[in-house]
Amino acid sequence: MEFKALHLYAAVMVLLLGSSVNFIQSPTDVLGPVALLEPTPSSKSDFGAVVSDSPFAVMRPESSGDIALLLGALSSVAPSPRATVAARGAGHSLHGQAQARGGIVVETRALPRDVQVAAVAHGHGDSGGATTMPAYADVGAGALWVEVLEECLKAGLAPPSWTDYLYLTIGGTLSNAGISGQTFKHGPQISNVLQLEVVTGKGEVVTCSPTKSPELYYAVLGGLGQFGIITRARIPLQLAPPKVRWVRVFYDSFETFTGDQELLVSMPEQVDYVEGFMVLNEQSLESSSISFPAQINFNPDFGSNGRKKVYYCIEFAVHDFQLNGSSADHVVEQVSGKLSYLKPHRYSVEVSYFDFLNRVRMEEESLRSRGLWDVPHPWLNMFVPKHGATQFKDLLMDTVSADDFEGPVLVYPLLTDKWDGNTSAVVPATAEGVMYIFGVLRSTDPARCGRECVERIREQHRRVADEACRSGNGGGIGAKQYLARQPSPAHWRDHFGSTGWGRFAARKARFDPRHVLGPGQGIFPRTD
Ligand code: FAD
Secondary structure (H helix, E strand, O other): OHHHHHHHHHHHHHHHHHHHOOOOOOHHHHHHHHHOEOOOHHHHOOOOOOOOOOOOEEEOOOOHHHHHHHHHHHHOOOOOOOOOEEEEOOOOOOOOOOOOOOOEEEEHHHOOOOEEEEEOOEEEOOOOOEEEOOEEEEEEOOOEHHHHHHHHHOOOEEOOOOOOOOOOEHHHHHOOOOOOOOHHHHOOHHHOOOEEEEEEOOOOEEEEOOOOOHHHHHHHOOOOOOOEEEEEEEEEEEEOOOEEEEEEEEEOOHHHHHHHHHHHHOOOOOOOEEEEEEEOOHHHHHHHOOOOOOOOOOOOOOOOOOOOOOEEEEEEEEEEOOEOOEOHHHHHHHHHOOOOOOOOOEEEEEEEHHHHHOHHHHHHHHHHHOOOOOOOOOOEEEEEEHHHHHHHHHHHHOOOOHHHOOOOEEEEEEEHHHOOOOOOOOOOOOOOOEEEEEEEOOOOOOOOOOHHHHHHHHHHHHHHHHHHHOOOOOOOOOOEEOOOOOOOHHHHHHHHHHHHHHHHHHHHHHHOOOOOEOHHHOOOOOOO
């Protein structure tokens, strides 16, 4: 420990003195391989592939104690603008949020990634089957959700709330929100955490929960990596169904599509998952069907000569516990009978729970095989209050050209009462109880869309976001962006709103007063 502390002290001195220290050629010269390492290509890149900032060094912590040493050292001396630290999980950020120009990137994947499943009492699962509940998993924050799923399934259990894609870390999604088709029923992933271990910006290792150090617990959930580095999390578990009945139905009216989605999310006893997407062209129908192993005989007329028609698809799922007398097929029949989709376009398949949750992996493999995974991703994710959903869809369609759009446009409802207002996550203030997530998840082919084209798309998204985020009083929709790096501290203040900003800034002053953490978000620039 002392050895590390000594080398960390040297690292801090290097950061303080900055680039004027020309006799030091690289971090390893003074630090040795234990504490800090040379920057790696991944430390200055992410999934978005539009920002690339090189850090001074990379740290691969073996324990929360290693991180505590680093942050303790950096916060105990007057800092320089270079002394910043970013946690990096799987690096699936879109705008450099896990990067630290000239600072230190802490790779949380290096932390112990053990998943310890604990089942403590006998009872009944929410689907009626006998199970051992309540149960939870203690997991390293650098573990991927797919690793957690694999381990929990061995005990027949699983976390209730997911993201669509599972190759993201626990710490990464909990720093945002973590949403998917289960969110209407169980809330986002940040509403499904029993306890956290966090190293604060001051280098203190704290175990926190809703009752123990609650201010830190709520601060880091949705906290964009600003207050501490999450090192462990305790996630509640529920009984995992062996199979899932997965259904798709098609629409040609946005209002009917969203009306049926809202009907589905009002039936949490029957329905376990609700999402949906826009069908812009043949290609989007094809690519969205990669993981859905059913023959789809839907051949819509997308129009021609500038008269483009758009379709919509709802997907919902029912967990199948394969119990005598309660058939998922029966539930699907009952629920479908209440929907107003384009008859007869209902398609349904039964898949294993693992394959269902891991469905985006197949899309990843397909995009990789076409050279379209490691490309720039100018994505736009917006939480839109229910009353503004149609207006936002129209705004979006003014900027999206169906001819060359590659990727899904997800649209599905979330229930605001499943979000805990104490966390740092930002969602629209709406009394309607329903908001929509619009996810414009675009991949750009470098052969057809170079740097300028990507910038143009990002600029369009900026305009759409500015327009949609204007408050209701200002004639706008009052939407909020998700997963975005705001372009300036002033934009961040608008994003949080005056009350939210006051609380966020107070949390920063308390847990990371020297603004060491999370420089890639651009929220609290170093001033000293
Ligand atoms: P990183 O990109 O490594 O980090 C993200 C942010 O969190 C950074 O600010 C970083 O500093 C901070 N951070 C990382 N680890 C920690 C930690 N341990 N403690 C404190 N701060 C930390 N999101 C959804 O909600 N639902 C989805 O369905 C969904 N699907 C996605 C699909 C794809 C293909 C991609 C690329 C992203 C998707 N996302 C989705 C977004 C994803 O949840 C976020 O980008 C998330 O941050 C990624 O996790 P990560 O481990 O890659 O985080």
